[in-house]
Amino acid sequence: MFVSTYESAIDAKGRVSIPAPFRAALGGGTRIFLWQALDGSGCLEGGGDALMAMYRATLTRLAPQSEVRKALVNRIIAGSADLKMDETGRIKLPENLCKAAELTDRIKFAGNMDSFQIWNPEKHAAFNAAMEAAAAAPETLEAFGRAYSEVLHQQGVGNYMGPKLVEGGEG
Amino acid sequence: MFVSTYESAIDAKGRVSIPAPFRAALGGGTRIFLWQALDGSGCLEGGGDALMAMYRATLTRLAPQSEVRKALVNRIIAGSADLKMDETGRIKLPENLCKAAELTDRIKFAGNMDSFQIWNPEKHAAFNAAMEAAAAAPETLEAFGRAYSEVLHQQGVGNYMGPKLVEGGEG
DNA sequence: ACTCAACCCATTGAGGCCCATGCGCACCCA
DNA sequence: TGGGTGCGCATGGGCCTCAATGGGTTGAGT
Numbered sequence: 001m002f003v004s005t006y007e008s009a010i011d012a013k014g015r016v017s018i019p020a021p022f023r024a025a026l027g028g029g030t031r032i033f034l035w036q037a038l039d040g041s042g043c044l045e046g047g048g049d050a051l052m053a054m055y056r057a058t059l060t061r062l063a064p065q066s067e068v069r070k071a072l073v074n075r076i077i078a079g080s081a082d083l084k085m086d087e088t089g090r091i092k093l094p095e096n097l098c099k100a101a102e103l104t105d106r107i108k109f110a111g112n113m114d115s116f117q118i119w120n121p122e123k124h125a126a127f128n129a130a131m132e133a134a135a136a137a138p139e140t141l142e143a144f145g146r147a148y149s150e151v152l153h154q155q156g157v158g159n160y161m162g163p164k165l166v167e168g169g170e171g
Numbered sequence: 172m173f174v175s176t177y178e179s180a181i182d183a184k185g186r187v188s189i190p191a192p193f194r195a196a197l198g199g200g201t202r203i204f205l206w207q208a209l210d211g212s213g214c215l216e217g218g219g220d221a222l223m224a225m226y227r228a229t230l231t232r233l234a235p236q237s238e239v240r241k242a243l244v245n246r247i248i249a250g251s252a253d254l255k256m257d258e259t260g261r262i263k264l265p266e267n268l269c270k271a272a273e274l275t276d277r278i279k280f281a282g283n284m285d286s287f288q289i290w291n292p293e294k295h296a297a298f299n300a301a302m303e304a305a306a307a308a309p310e311t312l313e314a315f316g317r318a319y320s321e322v323l324h325q326q327g328v329g330n331y332m333g334p335k336l337v338e339g340g341e342g
Numbered sequence: 343a344c345t346c347a348a349c350c351c352a353t354t355g356a357g358g359c360c361c362a363t364g365c366g367c368a369c370c371c372a
Numbered sequence: 373t374g375g376g377t378g379c380g381c382a383t384g385g386g387c388c389t390c391a392a393t394g395g396g397t398t399g400a401g402t
Contacts, residue, residue: 017382040307054322056284061318065210068311074302078281082175082192188392
């Protein structure tokens, strides 16, 4: 799972080092997919083979000629850059994606569970501020608490024995 | 799987280089099929032996004398150009398909999972813009999220263990 | 004989691969 | 607990390979 946030620099050749913990989350794979976040937040989203395979399975579940599927395939499949890490864990960011996400010299890698995000640092700070406020809202806290309880019950019906789920495959 | 988008040029002899990652997705085969997209989007659609075999199997499942089957056979089977890549990975685009898709000097190859598309660059830009708007719509994002959850549950019922699927065959 | 197309060779430019370096963090030992 | 040392990670740079494109030649068909 992709957890935590790291900062990295774009070098003169347009390369960035993937943070080592994220490389570990990729499970040794060297293929990286990058695309623009669907929600218009202006960041990039990325993942490895496993995530793309999941997305393929997901997209295949949608009605073949539906607008929804065509839009998602366009954004995620056609819109992805298909990159390969070098020996030192770096990728070359494509021009168009850098421009779209306003990435210049320094960037932020933010964990997003199955995927990670790449942010312009200023936009990321603004996003953080907004999310901090949203997270503190009572309905957010309540929704979280309720969902957590459901997971607990699903695991050991009523008998809470501490967290049990473990990290499985890779990302 | 055909992922990402690449630009290529038509040379004086009417040839275009298939992007190297797409050649890899073809699994070493040198036979390429090209036809006009069924949905009227004005692009061409293409694939290799494996895709055509899939289509053959698909069409065979349809009632033999049905209008549906006849229409699809006409468009996909009769309507396809059967091309062969040269040693450097180029194909010669047939006149009629170039005219139908308004392909002149530069073209776009867009990944479409099991197949790829060939676009006039301007039309592709317009299509992208429309798809970007459609993808950002709340109902699209929700449909995607729901389908993704289903895939997750299908894998490890409720117990999230991280992405697990792996890339299978070719396109 | 002429035309068209397929096959082959050449060039160049970008991208991938590899080596080198320096810094910071963590661990170890005193 | 503090200082020293070593390894891992981030970064810079050079080289070499491969992909994209242009052009030429040969063979077959008309």
